[in-house]
Amino acid sequence: EIVLTQSPGTLSLSPGERATLSCRASQSISSSYLAWYQQKLGQAPRLLIYGASSRATGIPDRFSGSGSGTDFTLTISRLEPEDFAVYYCQEYGISLGYTFGQGTKLEIK
Amino acid sequence: EVQLVESGGGLVKPGESLRLSCVASGFTFSNAWMSWVRQAPGKGLEWVGRIKSKTDGETRDFAAPVKGRFTISRDDSQNTLYLQMNSLKIEDTAVYYCTKNKGYGIDVWGQGTTVTVSS
Numbered sequence: 001e002i003v004l005t006q007s008p009g010t011l012s013l014s015p016g017e018r019a020t021l022s023c024r025a026s027q028s029i030s031s032s033y034l035a036w037y038q039q040k041l042g043q044a045p046r047l048l049i050y051g052a053s054s055r056a057t058g059i060p061d062r063f064s065g066s067g068s069g070t071d072f073t074l075t076i077s078r079l080e081p082e083d084f085a086v087y088y089c090q091e092y093g094i095s096l097g098y099t100f101g102q103g104t105k106l107e108i109k
Numbered sequence: 110e111v112q113l114v115e116s117g118g119g120l121v122k123p124g125e126s127l128r129l130s131c132v133a134s135g136f137t138f139s140n141a142w143m144s145w146v147r148q149a150p151g152k153g154l155e156w157v158g159r160i161k162s163k164t165d166g167e168t169r170d171f172a173a174p175v176k177g178r179f180t181i182s183r184d185d186s187q188n189t190l191y192l193q194m195n196s197l198k199i200e201d202t203a204v205y206y207c208t209k210n211k212g213y214g215i216d217v218w219g220q221g222t223t224v225t226v227s228s
Contacts (some may be wrong), residue, residue, distance in 0.1 A: 035214035037154075044206055044218035045154065056216065088154055092213035097144065097170050098156040 002026050004089050004101035012109040019076040021104045023089035028069045033092040036065055036074045039103075040085045048087075049074065076106075084108050111135035111217050113207045118222035125197055125226075131190040131207030131219055139163065139185040142210040145192045147203035148221075155203075157192070159210065174200075197226045 003026040013019055023034070031052035037045040047056040049065035052072055062077045076083055089101040117129040133141070142165070145157040158171040160181040169181050175194075182191045190207055202225050209217035 033213045037215075039154075044220055045215075046218070047214055047216050050212060050214040050216075056214075090154075090214070097159050097172060098146070098215065100154040100156070103153045 001096065002029060002091055002093065002099055004091055004099055006087075006089060006101035006104045008104060009102075010105045010107060012107050013079055014109045015079050015081055017079050019074075019079055019083070019106055021074040021076075021087055021106070023067075023072040023074070023101050025070045025072070025091060029091050031068050031072075034065075034067070034072050035090045035092070037088045037090060038083075038085050039088065045088065079106075081108075111209075113209065113217055113219035115205065115207045115219045115222040118205065118224045120225045120227065121197055122228055123197060123199055123226055126193070126195045127197060127224060128194070129192040129205055129207075129222055129224070131192075133188045133190065133207075133209070136209065136217075138183075138188040143181075143183065143190045144208045144210050144215065145181065145190075146206045146208050146215070146218075147201075147224075148206070149200070149203045152203075157205070160190070194224070197224075199226050199228075202226045 005024045007022045034052040036049040039045040053065045064075045066073050086103045086105050088103050091099045112134045115131045142161050144159040161168045178196045180193045204221040206221045207219040208215045
């Protein structure tokens, strides 16, 4: 079973700054199987990135994903006030469904 | 508009059963792989289980904590997904999301329905 570890647990930044969120897998996974989600308080999650680097429909280009093997990164190039939320990475397993990381909370500094 | 609307949540006692429903609209439900994902209070996301489309064999897979207690079914004629939860435990308390799976991700989420298991 693959374990996804996200870091940091909490990231405190100001609007306009660049955010870099990390997701590390316990074993190598296909980039095709890695996604990122944003969840705001009291709302359902929203798909941001799939296939490690492809933006979902309607996602601004300030969001980008990268990585391969065991190390993946979500970058928000210039933070907007609406970007402060919790972010989850997720891996797809053919017979094991979806595995999520524990989340990174992005808060306003 | 693509939409998933869950219902059926509520307060139950340990050992009891509950069935959640999810009505889909705005896409071809019969072609979709669907999953349930839950989120315990103040915690992260946990995949519960999935059902493939009839075309793909309607195969079901479940997470270890719920295997043998939960089952998923679908009624393509009613665009409805179900989650039957038996032998509920306190640790099953969570918001349950109905989701549409696309490729290797989840592209549509419902608003969630709350299940509370308490004596």
